[in-house]
Amino acid sequence: KRNVLIIGAGGVAHVAAHKCAQNNILLGDIHIASRTLSKCQAIIASIKQKGSQCGPGRLQAHALDAMDVEATKALIRATKSQIVINVGSPFLNMSVLAACIETGAAYLDTAIHEDPDKVCEAPPWYENHEWKRREACRQAGVTAILGVGFDPGVVNAYGRYALDTYFDSVDSIDIIDINAGGHGRYFATNFDPEINFREFTSTVWSWEKSQWKANAMFERSQDWDMPVVGTNTTYLTGHDELHSMSKNLGVPNIRFWMGFGDHYINVFTVLKNLGLLSEKPVRTAEGLEVVPLKVVKAVLPDPASLAPNYTGKTCIGDLVKGKKNGKPHEVLIYNICDHEQSYAEVGSQAISYTAGVPVVAAAMLIADGAWDIRRMANVEELDPKPFIELMNRIGLVTRIRDSRGDRVLQPHDESA
Ligand code: NDP
Incomplete structure (x- = not known):
């Protein structure tokens, strides 16, 4: 113990x-x-x-x-x-x-x-x-x-497991994170707005052809057909796991894609272009010094308050492509998590x-x-x-979708 x-x-x-x-x-x-x-x-x-x-x-x-x-x-x-x-x-x-x-x-x-x-x-x-x-x-x-x-974390384990089990060589890992749930509020972030916005206001780094590539947020998009949540538009996003997986897995292409709706992007873009996501203090005409991002955080819903009304599901997984026995091969290893079930069990939404x-x-x-x-x-x-x-x-069940179909992933039952 x-x-x-x-x-x-x-x-x-x-x-x-x-x-x-x-x-x-x-x-x-x-x-x-x-x-x-x-x-x-x-x-x-x-x-x-x-x-x-x-x-x-x-x-x-x-x-x-x-x-x-x-x-x-x-x-x-x-x-x-x-x-x-x-x-x-x-x-x-x-x-x-x-x-x-x-x-x-x-x-x-x-x-x-x-x-x-x-x-x-x-x-x-x-x-x-x-x-x-x-x-x-x-x-x-x-x-x-x-x-x-989960990401970072579970998606790193999925990448490693796919490499060890299903491939002779891996060319790409695309980590795809979709929250197809809804909280019913006009606009809210799922966790601390300061941390959340930092993720999207800085340079987007991805690992391509074994080197770092820089993009701007919302510059590259891709649609994916995912289990349960269907087809969703995602955007290339910088994420923690790319930094370690690029060093540890020897895979030439590792990218992270996060799903965003048009409404989120519109509101985010307006806030950003107005300077309201800035961490640098500004002085009002009355001489008051305020940090715009802190003000935005103060007026947005507390992320924890979203949980009771959250419905729908998240789908996060790794689409891994490479070669097996000289032939192209791909697998999707993923999890589906239900906001309402999470709330019923522990009182939280699925992201937490x-x-x-x-x-x-x-x-x-x-x-x-x-x-x-x-x-x-x-x-x-x-x-x-x-x-x-x-x-x-x-509480978090892993599934796999490949040429053999879609099933719960029981690591010891799987073979190459
Ligand atoms: P919250 O913002 O909800 O909570 C952060 C907590 O940290 C608060 O309770 C806060 O304390 C506490 N805290 C901040 N500073 C201090 C300090 N100096 N001493 C003690 N406590 C402090 O964050 P989340 O729960 O949403 O996220 C927690 C972490 O998990 C973050 O690092 C986030 O990036 C990460 N995360 C990872 C995910 C993944 O899949 N890998 C997904 C989601 C989040 P108090 O309120 O008491 O002031």
């Missing part, structure tokens, strides 16, 4: 805490720490209300500024936590990782580190921050698994659900030893089979 410390009390933390509670026998005590204590307490109340805690582990809320490495170390020690699930904002990664390296706790996160002062970094970003601590993790014998949400389940699956694989690697790794460096199998059991 390993005690778990969850850092952050947002949408993903909410799902992660519920899933840890459902798997409490393996994971032990569950501690939730964030800047705002009441948000941690609300998550605990929601777990108790759903009655999902199995096993005797304690559930406890803590106030913590996770930028403070000493305070984080003290909390890890006081709670005897052996696994830290960092699902706070991506600005916290390097501080929380430092606290883990210094206390020996395993470290998990779901997003690449971001520097609040830099909107666009040079790829591959992992080299700018996390990978600099790789040697320190190895020396301390600390397990650190980076980017283990698809990120929160994998990070807990990874914690369980550390606890049972399968992924307790005592070094730093991105998900595509690890054996994807136990991960996919465990997620099939705890």
Whole structure:
């Protein structure tokens, strides 16, 4: 049994805490720490209300500024936590990782580190921050698994699994992320607007012909016919997983495509062109200094408030193309997640659900030893089979569509 410390009390933390509670026998005590204590307490109340805690582990809320490495170390020690699930904002990664390296706790996160002062970094970003601590993790014998949400995370495992199982050589991996759900509001982001807009205001990097290619957001589009959600228009988007998969998989083309409706693009374009997505302060005629992006965030719906009315499904997967026995071959490995079912189960929408389940699956694989690697790794460096199998059991079912049809992917039943 390993005690778990969850850092952050947002949408993903909410799902992660519920899933840890459902798997409490393996994971032990569950501690939730964030800047705002009441948000941690609300998550605990929601777990108790759903009655999902199995096993005797304690559930406890803590106030913590996770930028403070000493305070984080003290909390890890006081709670005897052996696994830290960092699902706070991506600005916290390097501080929380430092606290883990210094206390020996395993470290998990779901997003690449971001520097609040830099909107666009040079790829591959992992080299700018996390990978600099790789040697320190190895020396301390600390397990650190980076980017283990859905994308990044599960899609990295899908890429690795496809490579290992179905191909002699892979030419391209297209990661396709479609949210075909609706929340009924005029305009809203599914997670923190500041983080969400940063993803779309900076340069779009993709890995093409084994080098980085720069595009502008919404410059390249592609329609895909996806299972359940049908044909959707997607746009080339920069994403964390490209930075590690380009280094670790030896595949010449890796791209990320995200689905957007025309309405989202219109509103986004107006906000951007008016300067309302800027992080640079402006002064009003009355002498008031405001950051436009913060004002936009303040007037948009709180992403967590969307969950009760969210309907429809997400479809996220990897379309992998290459050669098998000298012939062209392709597979689509994907997951479908239902917003309403996620809400009924844990009180969250599917975007948070698809990120929160994998990070807990990874914690369980550390606890049972399968992924307790005592070094730093991105998900595509690890054996994807136990991960996919465990997620099939705890809420995220993987499917495959290929020339043999469409079926649930049971890694041990598959053959090339
Ligand atoms: P939210 O914005 O809902 O929550 C972030 C939480 O971080 C808040 O509870 C906030 O605390 C807390 N926080 C911020 N600064 C500090 C600090 N200094 N000390 C302690 N806590 C702090 O985010 P989400 O839950 O939507 O996302 C969490 C992470 O997951 C993000 O990194 C996001 O990029 C990532 N993500 C990954 C996905 C994937 O598939 N890989 C998908 C979706 C998200 P408070 O509110 O108490 O101030």
